Amino acid sequence: MVKNILFKLINTKSYTGNEENLVNTIKSIMEELNYDETIIDEAGNIIGAIHGKQEGATILFDGHIDTVEADNLMEWHNHDPFMAYEEAGKIFGRGTSDMKGAFAAMLFALSTIDRNQLKGSVYLSGTVNEEVAEGYTIREVTNKIKPDLVVIGEATQLNINIGQRGRGEICLTTYGKSAHSSNPEIGINAVLKMNQAISAISKLYLPFEDILGKGILVLTDIISSPYPGESVIPRLCNATFDRRVILDETKESVIEGLRKILDQIKEEDKDFVYSIDYAKNDFTTYNGYKIKGDKFYPPWKLVDDSAVLNKIKKSFLDRNIKYEVGYYSFCTNGSSTCGLDGIDTIGYGPGREIEAHITNEFIEVEQLEKAVIGYQALAYILS
16 A cells, blocks of 8 residues: 555656645545545645544654656666656655655555544644755644654654754855956956865864764855856855754854854955855745745754653564664754754654665665554554
């Protein structure tokens, strides 16, 4: 059954911003599986609910349903990436690992819950636009249902992930003065100023490290203006950095650390002028919901000896399910649920992080089927 569901999800293309067809497909599947409620919220997320016969806590299982695009089509084993197929114990197709495989497992697992044994409610959200703005649309879900625990289905190899580094997309601009390239001495070359900045950051920036990993800074793109130059000294140069954020760092402290380095250059070079800030989200979901705000997604970590983690450990060991704790290296919707809102959050999903976004993306059938068992156990964890 879970494989059939996954095939339907894969065969419905859902690039970011174009998830409507998949939302409708999932709604139909939820109704076929006798979910008690199906809701499409203001952001376009699809939410399904199973309600127990007794009052109790609320658990939210979450999986984003948008995917990155499938490029290099000639390299997809001569198969359409949106026509799922099974071969050698694996199911192939765009989104199998990230993260329609996990979503299919959650979708099926929750439908098997015994309402007489369940205290409270379990919800499943299929969130949109996560690939470009993780943590934004899920807040519509959490504000509506107010969960006590969130289970993120991103790939963990069926470990229990209890944290992740955050992420900030930082834009640095250096300013110059245009001139004809035959007379460069009367202009100020913004690219050369950016070169000074990058060189200083490379030498002076020392990443901190904690249990989540290193707070690394990576240059991801650079472009001058005007472009192309056409014999003009560039008056602007823009660079983008990806900054991985660790615990105890804040949105403000990350920028301030870079600003101190840049201000040192400014003291020594009167022509060095710069600005620095976070890149901005400015997206619209398929149903017109606006996403605006800084591209900053905080880190998060569940307390090691938290009550919910102890319950999960006991439940898994009692059911002979593998129990190992780990951390994500990439960003997830947990940046919102735990990082911003302080809701207990774990990650649990089939597959490995390195299988996300690749050509010939796949999920192992064994991992998929074991995930169903794990999600079934997690559904009762607060009952």
